Amino acid sequence: MDFDAQDEVTALARRLVRTPSENPPGRESAVAEVLAGQARAWGLEVTTQEIDDNRVNVVTRLPGTGSAPSLVYCGHLDTVPVGARRDWAEDPFGGVVRDGYLWGRGAVDMKGGLAAMLTSLAVLRFAGTELPGDLVLCAVVGEEADCAGSRHLDGTDVLDDAGWLVVGEPTDLDLVVAHKGAVRVELVAHGMSAHGATPELGVNAIEAVARLVSAVRVLPADVRPHPLLGSPSSSVNLIEGGTAVNVVPDLCRAVVDVRTIPGVDADVVLASVKEGADRVMAAMPEVEILVRVLHERAPVSTSVDHPLVRASQEAAVRTLGGRRPTRGVPYFSDASVLSPPRNLPTVLFGPGEEALMHKANERVSTTDLHRATRFLSVLPTVLHGPDTGLPGGSAVGA
Ligand SMILES: [Zn+2]
Incomplete structure (x- = not known):
């Protein structure tokens, strides 16, 4: 032919x-x-x-x-x-x-x-x-x-x-x-709602997530970069919370998109994020933050x-x-x-x-x-x- x-x-x-x-x-x-x-x-x-x-x-x-x-x-x-x-x-x-x-x-x-x-x-x-x-x-x-x-x-x-x-x-x-691989981590913070004029009577769930995502270290400090892939990255790509401008939010959810390298799997990422969540909960004792991996793709x-x-x-x-x-x-x-x-x-x-x-x-x-x-x-x-x-x-x- x-x-x-x-x-x-x-x-x-x-x-x-x-x-x-x-x-x-x-x-x-x-x-x-x-x-x-x-x-x-x-x-x-x-x-x-x-x-x-x-x-x-x-x-x-x-x-x-x-x-x-x-x-x-x-x-x-x-x-x-x-x-x-x-x-x-x-x-x-x-x-x-x-x-x-x-x-x-x-x-x-x-x-x-x-x-x-x-x-x-x-x-x-x-x-x-x-x-x-x-x-x-x-x-x-x-x-x-x-x-x-x-x-x-x-x-x-x-x-x-x-x-x-x-x-x-x-x-x-x-x-x-x-x-690289990917690990998508969901963070859900539970606080307590209150009148927007008296925020001291509530527990602000958005503030808890904000503290966590600004402080979050998805990696232990000792991760060595991969020769071709460099270091892992992380980015907070979804966030939702609040119901009205005059109500202290009792719920906030965020999803972090972590891009991984060999040796950094979901367990490593999860442990690091949980450590950050524990620190936020220590500072805001009435907040509960739940962390889970939505899905993982391997490097x-x-x-x-x-x-x-x-x-x-x-x-x-x-x-x-x-x-x-x-x-x-x-x-x-x-x-x-x-x-x-x-x-x-x-x-x-x-x-x-x-x-x-x-x-x-x-x-x-x-x-x-x-x-x-x-x-x-x-x-x-x-x-x-x-x-x-x-x-x-x-x-x-x-
Ligand atoms: Zn393609």
């Missing part, structure tokens, strides 16, 4: 952009069907996982000929909402290609990456390439909200024989080998010396004109759900500039779509090959 990867990856990315999957609300079934339909048309094995009404994961497989671990590519089907249309120079769902760029919501994050991943499976299939293990593409729902798709995938047997994970988030074709880190990273560099030399920078990023991905339970070595790699994520005029270079496709179609052979120091061509470990 005459397969022009450059034309095919651009055409597929355009069709994915033209099929909205904004989250919220997160109805990815239409875009899932576009991806699954293309995979079937290319003769690839496709299975789907119903998560909910209108929500479907798509798992596409290029079967290997042996029993080596599978290489898993993963990307998300949803996008953030478009926002104000007047800020866009092109229709965000038009799939317009202009000046060498595909414009639209999701072009960068991450329908371009998904298109490159699926097209790379087709390249290998039409080339008749035999791999000793499966190459699997998992396209999941819900990454922009609650990782519903990867959490569902995590509970199935799809990843049972996985040896390595590549997540197609936009990295501008760099090799992202580490990303991910793979050594730059790991065979997956070495194979990725070799694939970059062969397809991108040289080695690529290895670096860390502060946001989390589906790897937070999928990698830690299996100790999966993980790299993030995809087309598109991170600076354009979640913004108006999101656009991806069509040249980079093709370059990403080439990289992704060469990586499996290099990874399973003899040149990366992999015992038997299939080492696993982190």
Whole structure:
């Protein structure tokens, strides 16, 4: 079959952009069907996982000929909402290609990456390439909200024989080998209401939360920065309290968004916040502050010396004109759900500039779509090959 990867990856990315999957609300079934339909048309094995009404994961497989671990590519089907249309120079769902760029919501994050991943499976299939293990593409729902798709995938047997994970988030074709995790901590302060004219008769719950969030240290002082991720961060991103301007509030709630590094997990964060809450309660004895973790996403880190990273560099030399920078990023991905339970070595790699994520005029270079496709179609052979120091061509470990 005459397969022009450059034309095919651009055409597929355009069709994915033209099929909205904004989250919220997160109805990815239409875009899932576009991806699954293309995979079937290319003769690839496709299975789907119903998560909910209108929500479907798509798992596409290029079967290997042996029993080596599978290489898993993963990307998300949803996008953030478009926002104000007047800020866009092109229709965000038009799939317009202009000046060498595909414009639209999701072009960068991450329908371009998904298109490159699926097209790379087709390249290998039409080339008749035999791999000793499966190459699997998992396209999941819900990454922009609650990782519903990867959490569902995590509970199935799809990843049972996985040896390595590549997540197609936009990295501008760099090799992202580490990303931060997240711990969302809820603080609820209970005080006592009173007439606004006699605040000394009440206990102000907003004041208690204000004291806590201004004093809160989410980290013990001795946390060493990660070489690629630096230090954890924290930001109070939600706060609500009070019922009227002339009533002392008896209730206040805040949520702190803590971005973590390896070694700093929910228990560490929680202990530190509770210590702060204890100090506030000692100073305001009639206040009660309840602290709990709403959810946690794990940080991910793979050594730059790991065979997956070495194979990725070799694939970059062969397809991108040289080695690529290895670096860390502060946001989390589906790897937070999928990698830690299996100790999966993980790299993030995809087309598109991170600076354009979640913004108006999101656009991806069509040249980079093709370059990403080439990289992704060469990586499996290099990874399973003899040149990366992999015992038997299939080492696993982190
Ligand atoms: Zn993304």
